[in-house]
Each structure stands twice: as structure tokens, then as C-alpha cells.
Amino acid sequence: MELRRRGYDVRVGKVGDKEVDFIARRGDAVSYYQVTYLIEAQQTAEREFGAFAGIRDNWPKYVLSMDEFPQTRDGIQGMNIIDWLLAGDVARP
Template identity: 45%
Template sequence: MELLRRGYQVFVGMVDHLEVDFLAVGAGQERLYLQVAYSTDKEETLKRELRPLQLINDNYPKLLLTMDTVLPEQNFGGIRKTNALNWLIGD
């Protein structure tokens, strides 16, 4: 709902048979890729959530939103991991 409120069209993405939770397309055709997970404290969960985003070969923003309390936010090769609540209030 938040992506729609921000003016995006929202789709589910697929890359190499892996699902990208949300592909948000803006008015100027800019894109935003989002993966959402409650927690990525376990290494295997983090890898699973990052994998689809790592396979996307363009320069549009890629986000991993979690409820983890990550301070400061983390960056995994251009994939920004941030707290979902912080993102919702407009970090």
C-alpha cells in the first residue's frame, strides 16, 4: 500500500526463477526493487533474500526491508538493507 501511496505501479518480479517481492515502477519509468523479510539475522536467510536482487543487472535502487534494528543501515554490493519502519516514515 505504501508503494501505491508514493505513486508507484507495483508488480511482483521474477529473475532466474527467483521472486523479487516488489517491483515498483514510477511515472518516469524509474524502478525500485524491494525484498521484504521479518529478520535476516541468520546468514542463510540474508543470502536467500539478497540473491534475487543480486541477479538484477541494472542500476535502479534495490532495497531489503526488515524489522532488524540495523544501525547504521547496511549495504551489500549496492543493495541497501534498512529497517522497514524507518523506510515507512521516510528515512
């Protein structure tokens, strides 16, 4: 709902056998989001960051979680979801 409030058209995506939680489009801009409660286990990190593995474009990719110090890997930005909500539209290209 927050992405829609920010003016994005929001879809769920699938790349191979992996699901991307949200694909947000506004005009010609695209951003991708995975949302998880916490990334405590390596298995969770692999699942959330791995969902973007088949996406070969350069649009922003985010993993949002309640982690105080989120992980970032391979150009995919981890963010605390509360910080993301308070920051406004950080995904504006």
C-alpha cells in the first residue's frame, strides 16, 4: 500500500522459480522490493537477496526488514523498513 501511496503501479513478479515480492513502476522507472521480518539466518539472506539473481537490469533493488543494521550485497540495498517508511521516496531514479 505504501508504494501505491507513493504513486507506483505495483505487481508481484516471478523470475524462474523465485518470487519477487513487489515490482514498482512509475513512468519509465522500475524498482524491486523483497520484504522480510528479520534476516537472522543465512538461509533467509540467500532467499531474499537471491530472488533478484535472475534480474539483469540496473534498476534499484531493495530488501526491507526490521534489522537494525541491514545487509547489502551485490548492489542490492538492505534497508530497515521503518527508516524506508520515514525516508519518503528513496527509490526515485
